[in-house]
Amino acid sequence: MPELPEVEVVRAGLAPAVTGATVEAVDVLDERALTRHPGLPSGFADELVGREIVAPVRRGKFLWMPLAGGDARALVGHLGMSGQLLLRAPGAPAERHERVRLFLLHPHHGELAVVFADQRTFGSLAIDALVPTADRAPGGHGADLAATPLMVAHIARDPLDPAFDENAFRRALARKESAVKRVLLDQTVVSGVGNIYADESLWAARVHPETPVRMLSARAVTRLLGELRAVLQKALAEGGTSFDAQYVNVNGQAGYFAHSLEAYGRGGAPCSRCGRPIQRVGFMNRSSHFCPRCQRLP
């Protein structure tokens, strides 16, 4: 499931290959990949062909490639649960679940294809207008411009973003009545966190996922934020989390962070701190994993 580290690995992989490249042609094989595109699916290719791509940018789980020219538009991607952006030779055979293929011409690397494949079709591509950021800081990781696509404007900055406002994060927590895990998954409060890294950071900070967020002390919030950053950075260094073929980098290679997981996906296995079995419970139509001894409800 692509969360911040996985999307960042994809962004970093795309950057040298697509920056400065021109879109020569676009094949839309499945229009469900364009569900977030504000215009008609038929106009997607027309808007892209002939345009030069600027360096890719990421905020949270959203990825976008600004288009050169004066009209402030960008190709925006979200990988959903199973989306992949792959670099391929233009004549490479179709990927399983391939939805869109962009044919690019790069001034130094020549012709290449960017393939968007997505098994569960929760991911999408779109072309959207760029709007100024509210805090006037660069739009996200990899950005020079203080702008984001309109559809990303409501997404908070992620904890690894230098412009992440820790005080605003604390104020947002103080206003919430929900459980801490629900707030961590709220992309308008803090972005880039999904089920895996929410469970992992809560385990590391010894916080029960159902703890009402207003009951967390300032010290506990500091600890949680620190552990969240540490988990995300470690996952990034290890190339992200891959359980199966659902997440791979632009070359189709899996990440290694699944070997470092302490809570997520380890229901019934002993906690590495205390030995008690990790518990798995239903939460928000998905699963929460936590240690009942190390992570107690206040």
Next chain:
DNA sequence: GGAATAACCTGGATGC
């Protein structure tokens, strides 16, 4: 207005 929930979707795993 904020919080909670359902729906979207596909393929692998499981049960019968």
Next chain:
DNA sequence: TGCATCCAGGTTATTC
């Protein structure tokens, strides 16, 4: 062996 059901979860629309 074949079919039916369950499960995974990010985002958003809908409901409370």
